[in-house]
Amino acid sequence: MPSPNIKNRRDYAGPLFLKQGFRPFFLGAALWSAFAMAIWLNILINGETLSLLGYFSAQDWHIHEMLFGFLPAAIAGFLLTAVPNWTGRLPVRGTPLALLAGIWLAGRFAILASGNLPNDYHGFVAVIDSAFLVTFAALLAREILAGKNTKNLPVVGIISGLAASNIAFHMATLELISAVSTRQIALLAIYLAVLLVTLIGGRVVPSFTRNWMVRNGVTPLPAARDLLDQFGALLVPLAALLLLVMPQSRLTGIFCIFTALTHLYRLARWRGFATLSEPLVVILHIGYGWIGVGFLLAGLSILTSNIPFVAALHAFTAGMIGTMILAIMTRASRGHAGQPLEADAGTTAIYILISLSALIRVASAIWSNPAWGYSLSGLLWIAAFSLFAILYLPLFVKR
Numbered sequence: 001m002p003s004p005n006i007k008n009r010r011d012y013a014g015p016l017f018l019k020q021g022f023r024p025f026f027l028g029a030a031l032w033s034a035f036a037m038a039i040w041l042n043i044l045i046n047g048e049t050l051s052l053l054g055y056f057s058a059q060d061w062h063i064h065e066m067l068f069g070f071l072p073a074a075i076a077g078f079l080l081t082a083v084p085n086w087t088g089r090l091p092v093r094g095t096p097l098a099l100l101a102g103i104w105l106a107g108r109f110a111i112l113a114s115g116n117l118p119n120d121y122h123g124f125v126a127v128i129d130s131a132f133l134v135t136f137a138a139l140l141a142r143e144i145l146a147g148k149n150t151k152n153l154p155v156v157g158i159i160s161g162l163a164a165s166n167i168a169f170h171m172a173t174l175e176l177i178s179a180v181s182t183r184q185i186a187l188l189a190i191y192l193a194v195l196l197v198t199l200i201g202g203r204v205v206p207s208f209t210r211n212w213m214v215r216n217g218v219t220p221l222p223a224a225r226d227l228l229d230q231f232g233a234l235l236v237p238l239a240a241l242l243l244l245v246m247p248q249s250r251l252t253g254i255f256c257i258f259t260a261l262t263h264l265y266r267l268a269r270w271r272g273f274a275t276l277s278e279p280l281v282v283i284l285h286i287g288y289g290w291i292g293v294g295f296l297l298a299g300l301s302i303l304t305s306n307i308p309f310v311a312a313l314h315a316f317t318a319g320m321i322g323t324m325i326l327a328i329m330t331r332a333s334r335g336h337a338g339q340p341l342e343a344d345a346g347t348t349a350i351y352i353l354i355s356l357s358a359l360i361r362v363a364s365a366i367w368s369n370p371a372w373g374y375s376l377s378g379l380l381w382i383a384a385f386s387l388f389a390i391l392y393l394p395l396f397v398k399r
Helices: 004-011 022-046 058-087 094-116 119-146 150-173 182-216 227-245 250-269 279-303 309-336 345-366 370-397
Strands: none
Touching (some): 022 370, 058 150, 058 182, 058 309, 094 119, 182 309, 227 250, 227 279, 279 309, 309 345, 309 370
């Protein structure tokens, strides 16, 4: 006899689009990412001429909508789909899922509309936008605690940290706090994203690699998880803390390089080079590899005068966040929609586009000639996420 939870999953009769969290949130993340990047490119080319940026400056709008608009939607799509497997509980779906997606969408529209609202209403805009991450963190905590899956409570902590960072970002913009700047808050959010990819990626990258190698008879298998993996994961929050509190210290620079080398060695142990024939697996290694590149560039930016720190930031954002999100969104969408876990030509094109976007973005920062690089990188980013939305839409609504 199937368990009640399994039977209830089969008995769901609502709209397919609301059956699992990855469907509305992956699509929303892709569309919003492309839309927000198009606005940012327009600003770079034509100047800050759009009133719909609201009470944010142009740069703060770009930062906010990438870190607190696009990124949380992609994370929600993954976690709402993964947590039921972790806990054995029913997934959030149907009306509750629609309401949660509506809260996220309300935040996007509220910020767009804020440019045409009196200043007295900007506080309400901040509340509307902040509601999604707060609600999602509470929902995630409820599911993990109810499922007695306490080993994943650190994930709740990271999402709660993102929620608090978003609130602080709004408060700094509204001049309700002055101790920290929006830039410092954004750095914290980026490091929280790095920590989340370290935590989750440290599980799924070697696991998915091992599964593929077993199916295809490839040996030797990735190294088993051991103390080195735990040590490498521990270095990330320590390096991030040093970057926040001692950003110019040589100690911070040395520690960042040590963290980078540890992660790159950790990644090599997972034998991604043996999976070159399957882009769906290789892209996970590329996405995780950007963590090592980011910390290496961060360390070099402190210890030398040849590398700007912004190159490290875009290794984490355009590189790690952009690549890993598309790697997870394509894999999870195919797997949960019953498609083969193999990258077709369109999916491979998505990976090429996002990889070129990240490489050009980081390279243009290093070469101190950002204008053409920013524009080309942005266009490639838009192409990657737009292509994902086009190719994967049928999996969200028809299967």
